[in-house]
Amino acid sequence: MSAALPRTGIRLEAPPPEPHASFGAKLRREWRLASWPVRLSTLCLLVFYILALGSPVIAPYNPTRQYRSLPDCPPMALHLAAPSEWSQGFFYAYPMRMTDAIRRVYAEDRTTRTSVHLFSRGHIFTTAPGAPPYFILGSDALGRDLFSRIVYGSRVSMFIGILGVAISFSLGITIGALSGYVGGLLDNVIMRWSEIEMSLPSFYFLLALAAIIPSGMSTVATFFMIVAIMSFISWAGFARVIRGMTASVRSVPYVEAARALGASRRRILARHVIPSVMGYAVVAATLSIPGFILGESALSLLGLGIQEPAASWGNLLAQAEDVHALAHYPWILLPGVFIFLAVMSFNFLGDHLRDRLDPSHLR
Numbered sequence: 001m002s003a004a005l006p007r008t009g010i011r012l013e014a015p016p017p018e019p020h021a022s023f024g025a026k027l028r029r030e031w032r033l034a035s036w037p038v039r040l041s042t043l044c045l046l047v048f049y050i051l052a053l054g055s056p057v058i059a060p061y062n063p064t065r066q067y068r069s070l071p072d073c074p075p076m077a078l079h080l081a082a083p084s085e086w087s088q089g090f091f092y093a094y095p096m097r098m099t100d101a102i103r104r105v106y107a108e109d110r111t112t113r114t115s116v117h118l119f120s121r122g123h124i125f126t127t128a129p130g131a132p133p134y135f136i137l138g139s140d141a142l143g144r145d146l147f148s149r150i151v152y153g154s155r156v157s158m159f160i161g162i163l164g165v166a167i168s169f170s171l172g173i174t175i176g177a178l179s180g181y182v183g184g185l186l187d188n189v190i191m192r193w194s195e196i197e198m199s200l201p202s203f204y205f206l207l208a209l210a211a212i213i214p215s216g217m218s219t220v221a222t223f224f225m226i227v228a229i230m231s232f233i234s235w236a237g238f239a240r241v242i243r244g245m246t247a248s249v250r251s252v253p254y255v256e257a258a259r260a261l262g263a264s265r266r267r268i269l270a271r272h273v274i275p276s277v278m279g280y281a282v283v284a285a286t287l288s289i290p291g292f293i294l295g296e297s298a299l300s301l302l303g304l305g306i307q308e309p310a311a312s313w314g315n316l317l318a319q320a321e322d323v324h325a326l327a328h329y330p331w332i333l334l335p336g337v338f339i340f341l342a343v344m345s346f347n348f349l350g351d352h353l354r355d356r357l358d359p360s361h362l363r
Contacts, residue, residue: 030356038352041345048342052154059148060126060134064309067133067143070096072104072329075138078116089115091125095132103328138331141319149311150335156312158342160227160296161289167231169285172238177274179239180246181265191243194236202233206295209233210304219310226305230295238284245277279357287350290343297339313339 031039051058067073076093085092092115094108114132118125127134137147179190209229213222249255250273258268293313299305300314301321308315316335320326326333 033356034352037348041348044341044345045349048154048158048338048345051151052158055151055155057122058124059145059151060123060136061145061148063144063149063152063311065144067139067145069098069143070106070133070135070139071141071143072325072332073106073135073139073143074329075331076135077108078134078136081115089117091116091118093134096135137334138329140316140332141325146316146331146334149316150313150338153311153313153316153335154338156223156306156310157293157296157314157339160223160230161292161346163227164230164234164292165285165288167227168235169238169281169288171231171235173242173274173277173281175235176239176242177246177269177277180243181250181269181273183247187243191240194240197233197236198240203295203298206230206233206299207302207304210299213304215307219306222306226296226299227292230292234288234291238281238288241284242277242281245280246273249273249276283350283354283357286346286353289350290346293339293342293346 034042073096076096078091078093081088081090081092092113094110095112095114096106097109099105099107114127114134116125116127116134120126121129125134133139133145135145135147137145137150140146140149175190179187206229209232210226213225217225255268255272258272263271296305296312297314297317300312301317303315303318306312306315313335317333317339319329319332320336
């Protein structure tokens with residue numbers, strides 16, 4: 001298409017249409033636009049989910065295996081073997097022996113070595129069967145490898161947020177959109193019920209509901225019970241916001257045009273109303289995941305969540321409640337560091353998504 005300018009004879013050619021960028025190109029563009037905290041947070045979350053998905057391979061030992069002779073053992077140093085010894089392994093560690101059983105003081109046994117094998121027996125790194133263990137992050141009070149328990153605990157702590165948000169936000173979007181679009185008595189009933197839920201102190205309400213979980217339930221059943229309870233508590237506030245957004249969207253021209261053309265209520269909600277609030281929903285979902293992680297951690301820390309011998313980052317912190325143990329064995333606080341990093345990473349990522357996807361947030 002071209003247009004001739006009067007009197008000059010100069011012709012302006014219309015620019016060719018830009019090709020649609022591929023998903024990889026869009027991803028690279030978003031990566032370039034992101035600040036360094038967002039990039040670091042993304043990498044941190046990627047590592048945590050790799051730990052959760054590959055826990056049987058990444059963890060060097062069974063998380064429930066107890067080395068009774070090595071309770072509260074400190075992290076061990078890793079040494080590079082001489083090239084002439086690489087046939088036995090590239091790395092080795094000196095076994096730890098307890099020198100004071102009362103205070104649990106350890107010293108390296110320099111008379112022998114424990115070879116650390118890479119990609120052996122289905123693990124990224126481990127020691128030979130029958131050999132002394134290598135504790136990269138130390139051990140807990142029962143002599144269990146803390147790193148292995150943290151890796152297996154990431155499966156609970158990282159996926160409880162994803163599943164909880166998927167359930168609560170699906171409920172919130174569906175109920176909120178239906179309430180805002182239909183209005184009337186249905187809207188009043190749903191909103192009054194959500195206000196009742198929002199008026200309850202969420203953490204104490206969560207404790208009351210978690211207390212009814214039977215103690216003999218399996219770890220998997222307990223996990224899904226906690227997800228269901230936390231989702232039941234958190235959907236109300238989100239549904240109220242979606243209801244307000246839907247009430248403002250239902251009168252826009254394209255929704256009225258669809259209604260005039262005879263589109264069903266279900267089609268209007270699915271094709272026009274819900275997509276208009278998805279930008280906010282994605283942002284709010286990302287910012288809500290830390291709440292699920294902290295909620296599960298608090299329940300497990302108080303003994304109402306995932307029970308021993310199963311591992312989650314919350315119940316791994318139970319030993320840190322003892323000030324004496326924390327002062328003498330500070331490595332037992334490492335699960336709290338993982339919780340802190342996961343929560344802060346989701347917050348940074350959620351803030352970035354809010355800037356990119358939520359137009360109302362931009363000034």
